[in-house]
Amino acid sequence: MARKRHPSKEIEAVLEQLEALGWTVIEGKGHAWGLLRCPTNNTECRCGRFCQMSVWSTPRDPERHAKQLRQKALACTKLDEK
Template sequence: MAGRSRHPHKDIEQAIRHAEEAGWTFVKGRGHCFGYLRCPWNDETCRCGEFCQFSIWSTPRSAENHARQIRRLIDHCKYMQDSRE
């Protein structure tokens, strides 16, 4: 969590930390977007060759669901699954 501010919802903050521990990078956002999580691997075989990025909202409708989405993205990343095998 070196130089970023904490997310106001504890569930989302924990999900962001989970992503950072997995090697994902946090980029500060603006406005309603608290920030972005970016995958460390930019590969053509992953997500149609697009850079894996996920928006973290400051005030999502459901903080618990948003945190679950973040964790699901990280845990189902092709490279995370490869490293577990």
């Protein structure tokens, strides 16, 4: 089943880019629209588990939130090995 689209075009574009790199978008619970999860589960990754980030539904500055998501995801140490 296809995931629902994010209401912000900037954030949706980043989500599509990261999905192409293998990241998974999980439907959110509570205050988050969703959760981005790294394709690897490695102890050398940031927290020693899946790298994951919350995707907010209505951030104050959608462009800034999109940029932060992209930067954190591309900084994941395990993407270099793919």
